């Protein structure tokens with residue numbers, strides 16, 4: 174049995190275990206700094222960048238860094254943007270790169286004094302290793318994401334089956350110009366993210382692989398016919414980019430982490446914003462940190478009395494010969510009481526369907542006439558495995574018939590509505606047009622009869 178397959182099995186064993194209470198020895202790589210950026214220009218409406226990364230080993234054992242086999246880390250970078258659209262904020266992924274393959278670990282002291290220098294085939298305990306933006310953007314040394322299992326850290330090596338990179342943008346961190354243009358993105362805030370994947374640390378289990386992404390704010394500008402990025406602020410270590418929405422932009426954003434048994438982690442952020450007297454925008458962002466199974470659907474409660482308005486979706490795009498479909502997930506309201514966004518095809522129909530893969534984030538949104546209540550969202554896992562879904566609490570639209578907002582529809586709601594209506598209380602203005610009339614009464618009775 175090869176070392177890599179041994180590691181993969183060990184990793185799953187460790188993740189499946191429950192002994193998380195005590196510190197686990199082992200190597201633990203993090204992104205200590207995003208320290209360097211480059212812009213390469215544009216082709217066909219797409220701009221290319223690269224981001225330099227400095228890794229640190231904060232564990233208590235050395236981390237493998239062997240260039241000639243699959244026992245070295247791979248490094249991905251992403252770009253994200255926050256902006257306000259029609260009164261509500263959205264934090265979206267707008268770009269992704271292929272993966273830099275680590276080839277030699279220096280023995281630097283970025284995170285702590287390096288007391289364990291090595292010959293370059295391992296990252297010493299407490300030591301750091303820098304890759305410049307130029308190295309991370311060197312096209313011939315970049316491999317596809319699709320061949321990497323970010324949960325176990327396994328990938329075949331050497332990389333095969335890839336086509337030559339396109340000039341300028343091939344394999345690099347690609348972003349559509351429309352996602353960068355000042356005119357279309359007034360007031361936007363941009364972030365880059367770096368993430369290391371290492372089979373070696375995964376073998377020691379229980380959490381070392383969940384701190385491998387860090388983010389940093391960048392500024393975007395346009396000059397000499399190309400988009401440029403410049404570093405801003407400082408690197409936020411051990412935080413996936415989705416945390417920037419809450420920790421940099423808006424402290425009221427809710428974030429939770431959901432782990433898939435024997436697999437990896439999803440991070441879900443959401444926020445409900447009242448954008449008009451009778452309108453609320455629900456924004457959900459789902460980042461797949463390192464789940465190999467990926468997500469194939471996302472479902473939230475949506476009562477039949479809720480208006481469907483500005484239903485939206487966003488995903489970043491795979492490129493440069495990755496086999497994945499890039500078509501957007503369609504929203505489906507056909508099941509009463511919920512909305513589900515899903516891939517165009519399931520895993521059986523197409524293993525390369527447009528699933529939410531590791532290292533990427535999707536957004537789901539709608540605006541409706543219903544205020545929020547506590548409800549449920551569900552991730553449908555894409556690849557088969559133990560358990561098909563993960564459910565967790567989020568804010569969802571409250572049904573019109575639940576007039577007293579206690580999360581159930583019963584006769585008290587009817588009584589309370591009739592009282593409010595006869596008192597000329599605007600709480601009974603169910604259609605939100607600012608006047609109380611028979612149409613409001615009709616709307617409520619219709620929703621009440623349907624139980625939604």
Ligand SMILES: [Ca+2]
Pocket residue numbers: 201202203374380381382383384385
């Ligand atoms: Ca780690």
Ligand SMILES: [Ca+2]
Pocket residue numbers: 574575576577578579580581582583586
């Ligand atoms: Ca009620």
Ligand SMILES: [Ca+2]
Pocket residue numbers: 602603604605606607608609610612613
């Ligand atoms: Ca009305």
